[in-house]
Amino acid sequence: MLGWLGQFLAAEAGIKPSGVFHCRLIPPRPDFAFTLTEEERALMGRHADYLRTQLREGRMMIAGPVADPTGPWGLCILRVGTEAEARAVTDADPVVRSGRGFRYEVLPMMSVIM
Template sequence: MAGSETPREATRSIIFHCRLIPPRPDFAFTMTEEERALMGRHADFLREKLREGVMIMAGPVADPAGPWGLLILRAGSEAEARAVTDGDPVARSGRGFRYEILQLLSVIM
């Protein structure tokens, strides 16, 4: 029934803070051309997740200890969030990127 369907956002109610840790602290400043191309594929992947309604926002964080990537996801479980991060081209690249995933306890939006 068309009127009784639940919007995707309503069924995916858990918000996750995902921190993408690069392979080295100065990565943002010392990327090779190959790494720059990989980051382009990473950005394309995230744009697709935004279109799907899974990603809320993403971007690099200017941490004095070394920049890292912030990804805010909406997912039904940590396993679903992990499936998104595991599918990211940087995570699959074998170049030492890794994600830390933390569930937000509450959200004001």
């Protein structure tokens, strides 16, 4: 829904989509970053390896944890052609595929300065 709204507002304002997407990884619990089990730590290692692959292949620009006072979450900025491509990248992330309650919010950037 938010992706559609961003595209609609950009079109109304005459802004061409940037092809850059803000991807917020929401962990399964607010204290996840502080209460990792060994199994979860290994899963996060696979997640990091996956993101490094996206960086090497030119789809990812930057990623890392965000120190939000309400609970840390992950940020990934993707540069791909479409929102569907961004969702394909986030859906293939090992943490999402693990079924442990991780999910991404994917929002198109209306414009970027690089």
